[in-house]
Amino acid sequence: MTDVPPLVLDIDGTLTRPEGGIDPRACEPIRSWPEPVVLATGKAFPYPVALCTFIGIEERVIAENGGIAHVDDEVLVHGDRELTTSAVEEFLDAGGDLGWGQVDLVNRWRETEVAVRLDADEALLRDVAGRHGLEVVDTGYAFHLKQPDMSKGLMLERVADRLGYDPAAFVAIGDSENDVSTFERVGRSYAPANADERARAAADVVLDGEHADGTLAALERISASGRPDGPGSY
The missing domain is CATH 3.90.1070 (Hypothetical Protein Ta0175; Chain: A, domain 2)
Structure with missing residues (x-):
């Protein structure tokens, strides 16, 4: 076990530039993160899988707002189109x-x-x-x-179980209403300055930086502080 927690990261508004598109500066910190990184998004299933491939990390994803996920060579499906x-x-x-x-x-x-x-x-x-x-x-x-019983947070419980973690071991970064369910289950949550009102209200920390600037600042803070003794210490 390393001195940093596993991560669950939203994509749009969190790993992106203000004008859209992935901010390439976010790729190396994610690629070199020593604990599991889960990309959690509202996008269709292939998009986060492809992003993991291009970043160079294992395909651990939650897609379609918790309707479907992939972890450790297993596809987890909750929603019904x-x-x-x-x-x-x-x-x-x-x-x-x-x-x-x-x-x-x-x-x-x-x-x-x-x-x-x-x-x-x-x-x-x-x-x-x-x-x-x-x-x-x-x-x-x-x-x-x-479906109303479908969320990123609920699917994180299943993904975390497959990885051998309690959801509270994770740190989350997200910017939108659909990240609130994740924030409610993790040990620490961050929202970049561009986050919507519900995400800002639910996050433990609202960052000064917007979009990937905020996320990069959060990752630096997490790396510097080390693994906490319990949830919420970052």
Whole structure:
């Protein structure tokens, strides 16, 4: 065991530049981190898997807001995309639009939920979701139509168990509403300055830096402080 904790890191708004795209400065600290790093995102399953490959770390991921994960050569599935199918059909029939064009690369490989552009008819989407027993999560990048019993935090419990850790051993960094469930389970949580109100309220520390600047500062702080004696000591 090393002197730093395992990490669970959001991607968009956390490992990215303000104008979008992964900030390459974040890659080396993640690649050299001696404890497990889990990338947890609302993006479709292939995206975080590919990012792990390009960074050069093991493919430990939580995707689609906790609907699906990969750890130690095992795929963990919680969500059921079929549960959203009739809701999406009703939304479209009522004049709604997912917003991604004819070639929908955002949802093409998504297995457990559906993402909708932020300029969609939110009131209609939430109304339809409620009638189908689903919920809508605003990540700041898209609306996600998903099961209410599906979250990054719940899936972290399963991933941590496979890795032989208590979720409270992890430190989390995230910027959005969908990171709150993770913050509630880890030992310490950080939100960059660009985080939304719910993430800021739930985080143990709100950083001065935005986007990857904040994340890099948090990783430096964690590395310098060493492993705590108990949760919440960073």
